[in-house]
Amino acid sequence: MEFLKRSYAAVIFAFLYIPIFVLIVFSFNASKSRASWDGFTLRWYADLFDNSAILNALYYTLSIAVLAALLATIIGTLAAFAMYKDMRPWEKKIVMNLTYLPVLNPDIVTGISLMLLFIFMKINLGFLSLLLAHIIFNVPYVILTVLPKLRQFDNNLYEAALDLGASPAYAFRRIVFPEILPGIVTGALFAFTLSIDDFVISFFTTGSGINNLSILIYSMARRGIHPTINALSTLLFLAVLILLLAVNRRVVRDKK
């Protein structure tokens, strides 16, 4: 039974990681085609650092993701807290439905409508419009991750703090916030991932040379993905892997 469980897990992991592994292997392939192996080379990595378009896209992808995740988390957490605390049931219902709309909407509808909105408001399509668009589609996901954590929270603790003389702000900061922090962190990571991944909304709300990696890569669809993208993906994968190992090592050490 144990064997079955282990092998099932192994199959799932294989399914997830074999494509990445293939990607990494072919980032060292001297041929541009996946079908022929022309020899080991580091050429694509060298080309990557010479390619200002890709490096630019990487910079904007990361900066938009970090900023959008940060701002969306702040807005989303405050919104969730307000919904939990101060709203009457009918107000809560309306806001929840409004929150669900962007989540259910297809990306292309969101993307084009935001583009039309920005044009209507005479906002130049560029970094600012891209950032706003990302914050807009991230906030609902943050709300949806923080709200359950708030519901789990025992309201009596908050009331007790108020009774003991704490101001609402202080009570929030010292009592509520640490309790819901896991939900907030999850929401932030969720927003970060969505931002990095996004193509459609980004494509329609950006301009003036501001591109993210998704746009760059999708634009290569007609011609085939250039191997420098494989090299970049390998490096990103390694970066995240090392980061996760470092964080988890600290957690394991703390536990001991």
Next chain:
Amino acid sequence: MVCVLGAVALAGCGGEKTAKRELKVYNWGDYIDPEVLKDFEKETGIHVIYDTFATNEDMYVKVKSGGSDYDVAIPSDYMIKRMIRENLLEKIDMDKVPNYQGIGDKFKNLPFDPQNAYSVPYMWGTVGIIYNKKMVTDPVDSWNILWNPKYAKQIFMLDSPRDSIGITLKLLGYSLNTGDDAQLEQAKAKLIEQKPLVLAYVVDEVKDKMIAGEAAMAVVWSGDAMFMKEKNPDLAYVIPKEGTNYWFDSMVILKGAKHKAEAEEFINYMTRPDIAKRNVEYIGYASPIPEVVKSLDPEVQQDVAAYPADSLLKSSEIFDDLSDNLAKYDKVWTEVKVAQ
């Protein structure tokens, strides 16, 4: 770090640089030698802001909505016709583009831009059949080989409505721009008839698959065929006798472009034979400039995939803007894709 990023953000969305000359270019992904852009900036001092799009339709939405302020774009034939019709393009002052004279005469005044006032050709090519000589024993000279039951599940078709419906129409002897319902019904029936024989409807995945020998034949664009043949010498490319689609990607200037002079300089630069040659060598597609063609490897010049003889193109057509008939093609394609 947040403050720094925030400051950068605000700086980025601010006003335009008025002192430096600027140019905004909108092109397909991976469709220019990156060194060419750098050299253009060095030679002219014009700062190039370069964006990419995945399909003509994506570019069209951004340009039509007024959300983009690009100066130069490089769309395809039928999209250029549509953009001229909808008044989205500026006329190019050909006096500012003297290198235009170097374009081959057969590539001037093409059907989508009859007075050649709005576009300058950049790359061109054809659609044809690539097949594996070891796996196909019959002569390949007609589109009907794709309907030959002998090669069941050995055929790749293009997952592109206009291309796949287009070649079927050519096979039936009709125009690939037709809006005639009866003809489209026939094409639909033919495609549904073919469905059991098709291994898959693919786009650029076809390159790796044909190189690896996963199928006997595929419908591909000529540029991709060049790449595939280089990697697998068993592959051959042919333009069927019924004729095919030949396509152009041309440089245009968008209406209301803020840097028209710089745009014309860019188009002129890209049409210079030595620059055009570098792009051809990087991209691997065909150039409309005879001087460039003559300077290429003789093997490439004779290659049907790169530079087919005029006789082969006799019954071939360029895509026209379907305008109101587009919905018909969409419907046909949807019905083909869902057919059992």
